[in-house]
Amino acid sequence: MSVATYHLYHHPLDPSSRLVRLCLAEKGVACALVLEKPWEPSEIIASLNPAAEVPVLVIEQDGEKQVLCDAQAICEYMDETHPGSLLGKTPLERAEARRLLGWFDRKMRAEVTTLLLNEKAIKRLRGRGEPDSAIIRAACANIKGHLGYVGWLTERRNWLAGSEISVADLAAGANLSVLDYLGDVPWDAFPLAKEWYARLKSRPAFRSILGDHIPGFPPPSHYANLDF
């Protein structure tokens, strides 16, 4: 049996793509990244995923090709097929990790990340439209609730869903790292969330994401700094 190769169709500022990159890295699986613009889906991504969305993971082994879509489905697949658990040991632990994956990858993304990403990055990268300051203000108000919730959880648990790191941490870290790239995380007002993010950021699995650099749209200087 030959070694499997992994290709991930992604965008560096798409939080669900980052979630999958973090999951692969925590599993010690190397993947080649293929850049896609979510606002201008290529024919390739449309042929791989009927939703024409990133992330899409393509696994090739022994001449067979598997195409996986949907960030949560990909993380669950990786967890089922590779050693170590990013979901938890018991059904109740897994239910909590999945609840929080949903919280950060869907609720927080819709209330904060997608809004700021669209107003501050995508409009600029597409060269279309001006940022809407009312939307930016709303998203910057919403982020406080999520940072407070991260802090609340870490006062009660070692990691967000329990004693071990899980997809909940990866989903929260994926969204907060995108927002940090945009310079929009008020870390100093949320010391508990900051302490949790510093721990996450120092993991080897986070390195690839901290090395992201979009031409013409650089991150702030503290972005890759472990002592931010």
Next chain:
Amino acid sequence: MSVATYHLYHHPLDPSSRLVRLCLAEKGVACALVLEKPWEPSEIIASLNPAAEVPVLVIEQDGEKQVLCDAQAICEYMDETHPGSLLGKTPLERAEARRLLGWFDRKMRAEVTTLLLNEKAIKRLRGRGEPDSAIIRAACANIKGHLGYVGWLTERRNWLAGSEISVADLAAGANLSVLDYLGDVPWDAFPLAKEWYARLKSRPAFRSILGDHIPGFPPPSHYANLDF
């Protein structure tokens, strides 16, 4: 060990609540339904779920109470703790069932169900606002793509994700049954989707949903008809 009791906080027209009801019924688990208005969260739902959203499943056994939130997390928990599989046997089968759960419970819900539900039902039930015909038109255009996709899948497979019924069918059925309650599914233009829905509708697990009747907002006459 005493018998576990199940309480589901739900709304009859919330598609994610219906997904959980279908999952519990397929597992043969009886639950007591507790009505919540999603547009006016009670103190109880806010205390059970920090997102203050339905569905929430409360399981009590031997004096212990477990609270589960997030439709996908609840379905996965039920699948892990009860005989029979609604996800599939292999990691690849489960990845496909989860991709399609995401497709119907999130993508289709956002593009169709939430829009029509809000314009045609929630505005009326709240006694606030008039339906927006532009939004209704957009949602009615979008539903065609999803019915076509259901048909496309059933031409290739016995059920949506593979040879056996799965959470993919339950998520699609949950959304389409809400839309059918609103009278908004153009069944006759999509005979393959209609044939699949007729099979789903005739399952005992579907009975509770076909019996739903919201005071002052009755379903159309074909709604509970197995030969529609």
